[in-house]
Amino acid sequence: MARSARAQEEIRRFLDIGAVQVAELDLDGDEAVLRPGPGSPPVTHGEVFVLVRRGGRPVGTLLGRVPEGADPRAVLAERARAEHGPAVFGEPGEPPFTSVVVATRERAGQLARALDSLLAQDHPRFEIVVVDNAPVTSETRELIERKYAERVRYVREPVPGLAGAHNAGLDAVRGEVVAFTDDDVVADPRWLTELSAPFAADAGLGCCTGLILPARLTTPAQVLLESHGGFAKGFTPRTYDPARPPGDEPLFPFTAGRFGSGANMAFRTAVLRSVGGFDPATGAGTAARGGDDLYGFVRVLAQGHRLRYTPYALVWHHHRETWRDLETQAYGYGAGLTAYLTAVLVNRPALLPAFLARLPRGLAHARTLTAVRETEGGGTPGDHDVRTHPWPRRLSRLQRRGMLYGPAGYLKARRALRATARDETARGAR
Numbered sequence: 001m002a003r004s005a006r007a008q009e010e011i012r013r014f015l016d017i018g019a020v021q022v023a024e025l026d027l028d029g030d031e032a033v034l035r036p037g038p039g040s041p042p043v044t045h046g047e048v049f050v051l052v053r054r055g056g057r058p059v060g061t062l063l064g065r066v067p068e069g070a071d072p073r074a075v076l077a078e079r080a081r082a083e084h085g086p087a088v089f090g091e092p093g094e095p096p097f098t099s100v101v102v103a104t105r106e107r108a109g110q111l112a113r114a115l116d117s118l119l120a121q122d123h124p125r126f127e128i129v130v131v132d133n134a135p136v137t138s139e140t141r142e143l144i145e146r147k148y149a150e151r152v153r154y155v156r157e158p159v160p161g162l163a164g165a166h167n168a169g170l171d172a173v174r175g176e177v178v179a180f181t182d183d184d185v186v187a188d189p190r191w192l193t194e195l196s197a198p199f200a201a202d203a204g205l206g207c208c209t210g211l212i213l214p215a216r217l218t219t220p221a222q223v224l225l226e227s228h229g230g231f232a233k234g235f236t237p238r239t240y241d242p243a244r245p246p247g248d249e250p251l252f253p254f255t256a257g258r259f260g261s262g263a264n265m266a267f268r269t270a271v272l273r274s275v276g277g278f279d280p281a282t283g284a285g286t287a288a289r290g291g292d293d294l295y296g297f298v299r300v301l302a303q304g305h306r307l308r309y310t311p312y313a314l315v316w317h318h319h320r321e322t323w324r325d326l327e328t329q330a331y332g333y334g335a336g337l338t339a340y341l342t343a344v345l346v347n348r349p350a351l352l353p354a355f356l357a358r359l360p361r362g363l364a365h366a367r368t369l370t371a372v373r374e375t376e377g378g379g380t381p382g383d384h385d386v387r388t389h390p391w392p393r394r395l396s397r398l399q400r401r402g403m404l405y406g407p408a409g410y411l412k413a414r415r416a417l418r419a420t421a422r423d424e425t426a427r428g429a430r
Contacts, residue, residue, distance in 0.1 A: 209260025290336020
């Protein structure tokens, strides 16, 4: 098939992707409670992406179809019980005092939605710090002062870049644990408790990550992204220990994308500070385009601390909505991946031998990661590596281009930071 015809076919397939409802179903004994997802209307007939809970905790997802005229709760509960049996959970324990950092830039409406969900957490003792990154207007500061004055602290970081904003938040927090999330999420009421409690149970834990699910699946871009795994890392808790490298992760610790994502991560504050926080030349808002979260994961693991993934710490993420958004995201993910690897090696050159030993497998992994994923048939959005729609070649090419660009982007971002520092020094000397 000629390239132009293939591109037209990909566009047609993309535009044919229909919306999917989002809901959550809590199975508790013989009872089943069905609720729409955050900000979604009540469930009706048609296709439904369902988060299944047992005793309030996430245990899996399913993609169900409710026939017209049928009871959505009955249809989906029957399917959920068949696929997700009873589960036994341990109590999470008493969580430590925790700080939540939310970096934002000119998105006051989304930020307010996120803050409302964070203030509804069941955690016994926490604080919230909003970092206003390179603001153009006073909208964010005015929102905090008007609506959240005594409950949220405001910090301004003038230099653009997500990692720099996170570092400004890290400098300001007072908690034993510092959690990071984005301004485009809705946090489950138990999110912070579930994310921070593992630190009390394991003194060697340096980082904890959690589950990210889609808040809405209304556009083709949102459904396509989620049908290829989205940000989800599954429903099985797992601890990564550098003293006992996992046998099924031959590239450990350099495949940091498997550990979690920046919209749902927490660190022991002292540990993150001890490694210097995040590299400010990584992350959205810099020439590196991303990779700040992955950098943090690897630096903490390289210091000998464990990392835990828990699916019980849930945030609902508002995925980007358009094809153009997906193009930007694909390129940025590719760039962020190689930018963070460059940052790790620049800042921790002792890791170079281990990196070179894994390089051949890493290149094979990169080819798999950016392959055109032609799939047919069923699958559940949110199940890692289970797909319902083909992944367009255009997006795979953009991700590969981003990977080639990443190291140069990181070095460019470092130069920009040095220039900014020189300018500030010169202004201070006047």
